[in-house]
Amino acid sequence: MRDIAALTQEYVDASSSAPHGRSAELVLQDGPLRQSVLGLAQGAVLSEHDSPPAGSVLVLRGAIEIVGASETIALETGMLSELPRERHSVRATVDSAFLLTAVTDI
Template sequence: MITPQGGPESHREEHPAGEVVGLPAQGEWLLAEAGAAGSGWASQTVVEVPGLLVTLVALKEGRGRAEHRTPGAATLLCLTGRVVLSTVDRSWTLEPRELMALPGERHRLTAEADALALLTVRLD
């Protein structure tokens, strides 16, 4: 569980339907985790209900997620910082409060500044 101060009790917290999730404290804690991780990124599922997964992603400047594919239709919302989503042919820069539907192809995510993003995936 995430404590009210944003610290971890475990790495996975369940948020049932109807529960409000406070992202600022979780985001601060997750950015600290990303800074401590060798990869420079960390993520935590904040909502999981049938057919839908919402994950908070923290990335340190200049670091990111290696090329991967999302397991279903997905959107990415940049909450803070700046991220670049890239495929083989294109790239998109997302600033705070910008949202995009992710391409179905393999992609990578890199932070141009320390960033928090919210990934929402429809699970088919």
């Protein structure tokens, strides 16, 4: 069992001091299900990447933007969204942490 509040603080702090402004850890794996906590310092970007077959993002602290070809999804603390079904990038508008849930095989 993992303490999400503690992980949130840990990854916000770690991203602030990381060279590229980001930190991440796979915190749960069960078959095709993956959950990771990611921290992004203000202005840090996860470059464009493919979406898993199914996934969601829950913002634990801060605010992020998921930028795809067809839309930008702005999320703040406590907001949950499915991942776009297209290549996308993620940018933190303030120091942030989020829980990424991905299903890697359907």
